[in-house]
Amino acid sequence: MLGLSITNVSKVWNPKGPNPVPAVTNLTLDVALGEFVVLLGPSGCGKSSLLYIVAGLEDATSGKVTFDGLPVTQPSPERSLIFQEASLFPWLSVRENVGFGLSIRGKTPLERKEKVDALLRMVGLGGAGDRRPDELSGGMRQRAALARALAMDPKVLLMDEPFAALDIQTRARMQDHLLQIWQASGASVLLVTHSIDEALALADRIVVFTARPGQIKAEITVDAPRPRDLRSPEMIDLARRCEALLAEEVTKAFKEQELL
Ligand SMILES: Nc1ncnc2c1ncn2[C@@H]1O[C@H](COP(=O)(O)OP(=O)(O)OP(=O)(O)O)[C@@H](O)[C@H]1O
Ligand SMILES: [Mg+2]
Numbered sequence: 325m326l327g328l329s330i331t332n333v334s335k336v337w338n339p340k341g342p343n344p345v346p347a348v349t350n351l352t353l354d355v356a357l358g359e360f361v362v363l364l365g366p367s368g369c370g371k372s373s374l375l376y377i378v379a380g381l382e383d384a385t386s387g388k389v390t391f392d393g394l395p396v397t398q399p400s401p402e403r404s405l406i407f408q409e410a411s412l413f414p415w416l417s418v419r420e421n422v423g424f425g426l427s428i429r430g431k432t433p434l435e436r437k438e439k440v441d442a443l444l445r446m447v448g449l450g451g452a453g454d455r456r457p458d459e460l461s462g463g464m465r466q467r468a469a470l471a472r473a474l475a476m477d478p479k480v481l482l483m484d485e486p487f488a489a490l491d492i493q494t495r496a497r498m499q500d501h502l503l504q505i506w507q508a509s510g511a512s513v514l515l516v517t518h519s520i521d522e523a524l525a526l527a528d529r530i531v532v533f534t535a536r537p538g539q540i541k542a543e544i545t546v547d548a549p550r551p552r553d554l555r556s557p558e559m560i561d562l563a564r565r566c567e568a569l570l571a572e573e574v575t576k577a578f579k580e581q582e583l584l
Contacts, residue, residue, distance in 0.1 A: 326392050327512050328355040328378065328480055333387030334537075335373050346537035347373040351387070353531060353540065355480065360506060360513045362523040364570060365533025366577035371516045372408060374538070375482045378514065379405040391480065401425060404473035408484040408516075410465040412457040412472070419444070419453035422471045429476075443471040446501060448494075463490040467498065474505060481506075483515040487522065499525055503550055520566045521554055532569045535576035542569050 330353045337345040347370035355361045363371050376382040378389055380399040389396040391403060399405075412421045423440040431439070444450050447467040457465055466489055473481060487495045499522065506513055517523055523530045530544040544562060546552075552559060 325354065325356075325390075327357040327359065328514065329388075329390045329393075330354070330374070330378065331388045331390075333374070333377060333384045333389060335370065335377060335382070336385045337373070339385060349537040349539055351539060355512045355514050357479075357512060358510050360526055360528045361515070362527035362530050363514065363516045363533060364518070364520065364523050364530055364566060365516075365538060366535050366570065366574040367518075368577055368581060369533045369536045369573070370538030371533060372484050375405060375484050375514070375516065379403055379482050381405070401429075401476040402479045403482060404476055404478035404480075405482040406466075406469050406473050406484060406486045408488070410457075410462070410469040410489075412465060412468055414457050417454050417456055418449060418460070418468050421457070421468055422453075422475055424472065425476045439475060440471075443474055444468075446505075447471045448497070463494055466490060467494075470498070470502075477509065478511055480512040480514065483513065485516050485518065488518070495522075500551070502526070520563050520570070523566065524554055524559055524562055525550075525552055530566060532566065533573070535573045535580060541573065 330351060333351045334349050335347045337347055351374065365371050377384045378396065380396045380403065413424065416424065419440055422443055423436045426436045426439060444453050447470055449464060449467055449471065452460065452464060457468070460468065466486060470486060487498050490498060503526065515526065524546060527546050530546060531540055532542045533539065534541045544565065546562065548558060
């Protein structure tokens with residue numbers, strides 16, 4: 325199958341230690357070529373763990389992940405991960421960070437510059453190319469991380485709460501940009517968020533996780549054309565469904581975390 329295929333994946337952290345932590349259990353999820361899937365779930369239910377496995381940064385304890393039919397065993401620029409906390413190389417300027425992967429790919433300096441400048445403008449950092457990450461706000465750093473991932477023309481973008489640190493207006497704008505990029509690129513997206521509104525604005529399909537160990541509780545297909553009016557009766561109805569599904573799991577997660 326083209327796209328991403330996650331089959332019966334389980335992940336136990338510290339499996340041999342005194343306190344093994346099952347993060348996800350028997351998870352099966354396909355993300356088709358060009359599909360936009362959003363994961364919603366309570367804190368600590370294994371969403372980031374799953375993205376690390378799909379990115380090839382961690383091994384699953386059992387189960388299988390394939391991309392375009394081939395097993396995922398290591399990270400690849402085809403599967404770019406944008407971390408929950410923006411991670412840029414602190415010693416490089418923003419421009420050098422965004423162009424880093426392109427230099428490895430052997431692009432000429434001119435090709436690199438044109439692409440990097442276009443990406444920086446797109447994420448609203450046209451004037452910040454020469455700054456270092458520690459001179460930027462958290463939101464600017466996260467946008468630079470997005471530009472860096474996009475520079476590699478990934479086939480699937482794995483995004484772990486990419487906009488959580490952004491103010492609400494910047495966030496809405498970044499969501500619009502992301503939709504444009506996604507539609508133009510034909511890439512698949514697997515994005516984690518805690519925001520039901522974000523999920524509804526972006527997703528073809530919303531996958532709601534249970535409390536840890538994460539399993540799929542429900543899948544909700546969102547058919548409405550984009551851009552979506554989140555105040556329409558149809559969207560309000562979907563938002564209520566997501567809220568109800570999540571609320572149960574958040575309660576369970578809180579109870580469990582209190583016992584830690
Ligand atoms: N490297 C690790 N070593 C040990 N345990 C870990 C590790 N990473 C995560 N865990 C544990 O696995 C569980 C799932 O964590 P994970 O970060 O995947 O959750 P999450 O759904 O992304 O949560 P959040 O929404 O808060 O980001 C948690 O109980 C966490 O403590
Ligand atoms: Mg997480």
